[in-house]
Amino acid sequence: MKRLDTGTEMDGFRVGDCIHSGGMADIYRVHYANGAPDPGFPMVMKVPKMTAGDGAENLIGFEVEHRLLQVLTGPMVPRFVAAGDLARLPYLVMEYVEGQTLERWIPELGSDQPLASVEDIARLGAATARALHGLHQQDACHLDLKPANVMIRPNGQAVLLDFGLSWHAHYPDLLAEEFRKAVGSPAWIAPEQIVGVRGDPRSDIFALGVMLYQLATGRLPFGAPRTQGGLRQRMWADPRPPRALRPELPKWLQEVILRCLEPEADQRYPSAAHLAFDLSHPQQVQITELGERLRGAGFLEHARRWLRAAGKHYQPSPLPTRRISEVPIVMVAVPHTDVSDETLFTLRQAVGRSLGARPGARLACVTVVSPGDISTTDSEHSEVRVHQRLQEMLRRWAQPLDVAAHQVSFHVLEDVDVARALLRYAEHNQVSLIVMGAATHGLQLQRFLATVPIRVAMDAPCSIILVKAQRPYLLGTDPEG
Template identity: 25%
Template sequence: MSQDGAQGRYAGGSVAGGRYQLRDLLGEGGMASVYLAYDSALDRQVAIKTLHTELGREQSFRERFRREAQAVAKLSHTNIVSVFDTGEDTLDGAVMPYIVMEYVEGQPLGSVLASDVQQYGAMPADKALKVTADVLAALEVSHEMGLVHRDIKPGNVMQTKRGVVKVMDFGIARAMQSGVTSMTQTGMVVGTPQYLSPEQALGRAVDARSDLYSVGIMLFQLLTGRLPFDADSPLAIAYAHVQEEPVAPSTVNRAVTPAMDALVARALRKNPNERFPSAAAMRDECLRVLSAGQTGAPMIVPGGPVSSGAGVGSAVFPPVGQTPPPAAQHGVQQPYQAPTPQPGPYGPATPTPASTGGGGSRRNTPVLVGAIVVALLAIGGLLVALSLDKDEDPGATAGGTGGTEAQKDPTAAPGHKGPDLTKTIDPKKCSQPTESSDDPEKFEVPNFTYKNIQSVKACVQAAGWKIMTQTPVDESTYGEGTVLEQFPPAGEDIAAKDAEFTLKISTGNPPQ
């Protein structure tokens, strides 16, 4: 089933000999479509995920998918979307695997976060910790059964109308790994770059602690409204996961306490041995921090920078004729060594200090280059034709801005930093935006942050969108005309009619 012609294509049809009647198309992504369906045998509504027929061509994938679905069907927990049935049917002469799941009336966690970002700047800390604890409760059950999710992200977490958190899509990423050939041919991915653990990015074996890293990324995003690592390509993001240290959430949201910072920092350790030993242990810490109180309203730092992968780029690909500077100057840590063998995936963590890479660059180069080669090979097989253009953001107006132009000081005040015209965004990020995986009528907002406003305007104009407001902000780190913040934020799903943006633009002048 091709993505461009599948929207609603099978609505009104049925699978499993007519038992499941496909009704409304709930959403569609690069790998599957989800339909609201009616189970005529049990007289109930269900959700059916139909995998695109390209994936069904390989027998090894279909068999692995069937086994994984059977294993997931054994999971029973309040915070897990139940799997009722699985099978395959023939539509348009092609085999189409499908999963029958619990129908959850609610919205994805990403949409919940977007609403909180609009209202508060980020998700209130108490709510973020509670959601995270519920996700960890679901993972605790799956990990006890030996099932590692491999793709924890807000898009795979639902919240019902009553506020119950539900984790879904267990086992699908693992099943994908059995069909690497078809995966690379059809542009599928295993995992999502922004949430990949370092061991996933390097192509190493993963265990339950890989999920905990992804939960740590998600908690950082809930607390700050931003991702700790984002860059202009999936490869650069993967490098950042392997080598860069994230900033503390409190540098973005002043309401985040030291205990919350420590919780996120431990979850995001590069070496799995230094993370929480289990989902239960991390959940206990979430609840302990939650019970301590001190969870006030978010206080977002305007223009607060987050790691972008730039340090990795300059360390790995230094300017021509220059010797790579010591990694410590870029906040880059050397890749962790092979994990210390443990009795099992849930044994006690053995803290192992990570190398800081502070020695001479000649001695560190073989280790760094070797890791990069491994990463290139592994990521090349994992990240193919990713529909994750969160590196560029929509933001210029078609016609007029309707707002105030960013302040420009012709006298170039002391400390003024001029515009960086190399920070551009491809207009196609706006004119051909990534389609929402949840709603075919919507698209993902591009990422405009840290791009020059003239480039952003050209991008926005190419799509016929509007910039409603441009607010000048005094700062001299990024340079005059650099977009520091945007609303709606990058990655949020919006309809074309709602494509109106508010931007904060650097004046290039030092703060007064």
């Protein structure tokens, strides 16, 4: 199919300049031709390449993207406008996303472009992880994530592009039905995809780990393999640790990157929300051997992994939404002034029950302090000292909990409006469950501040458990003894 001429009119659209020509499609700017007002955002038309030399995956990818763009919603995907007749001229009209792809921050080999800063890596990675989480919440996986397919808007929000190789739990997987080989971009494809397992959201986490590695080092962790044998090596091989290539990188960032790149999906982040959390709160990342590592695994370890991978039978993943629900981020709002022991005890009991039913969940302990309680002249009430005291209070509160199977972090928020601070934190960090007292912020002012839990309950972006304080002897023995 030849390229469309500028000015061509088709189904009420006027075709503009071709702004991108890729291996699978051409993309043109378009406007309505009949004088109808545009939908409030710029539009592009994506036309798949369908010449004799193009593969069948181009047409199948068009059908997949057509289907998914109609059902996916949210700021992480372009808005769908229209589609053309497959028998006459297949095309997709969608929102043109303003911004730059992640390729902008990855230097080309031999160029003088500096590597991305740690702050940029964390910011870009967290934005992409949040976009992935929004996609996974709709029971879809991208499965072709790479720098060219992630657009960063001017406001810092990430948008995912090109869903031609994607998967959705509620629709037939046309690519799996048509092809028996690995489907995806070789440099970023996850180990389980190589053996034909599609639909695991942790495959997207692996691909994001590859991109984080690129941002941090300017290199691909596994090169750009062109053979099946080259692809399979990532099922047991380690990439060179980022800090061996760039010593100034912090240990926490290497910890995050290498955890994303674990060959076994169960060893990666359990959800993109957990990954976004660590990238947004680097001071809370728990450093293990991964962060300390300066060299890859030795020969014997690689041999052991090779033997295990050779005999491994990969199982289909649970639905993305089910996996997210099994490993939520749980936030508990812990008051720090004028609060009874009964309230603190009951909160701890409720959190313990919530974590016990969800192995692998992350617990975020949060308290809110008013900026008016912080002094710029009194060292004992300085911001640093106040935050230190409140973090220590949160640690003491959480100490009796059994958190061996969970990651726990402690956060002090500053805001005069407690409800607003809690809601912002929950939304920004993809919290799945909030636990808080039914009326916990100030016993003497309860009739004024009882609106805090009510406001949070009304506007929370997730489930919420409101706990009514009870005396310990009514509930059992206090874990603190």
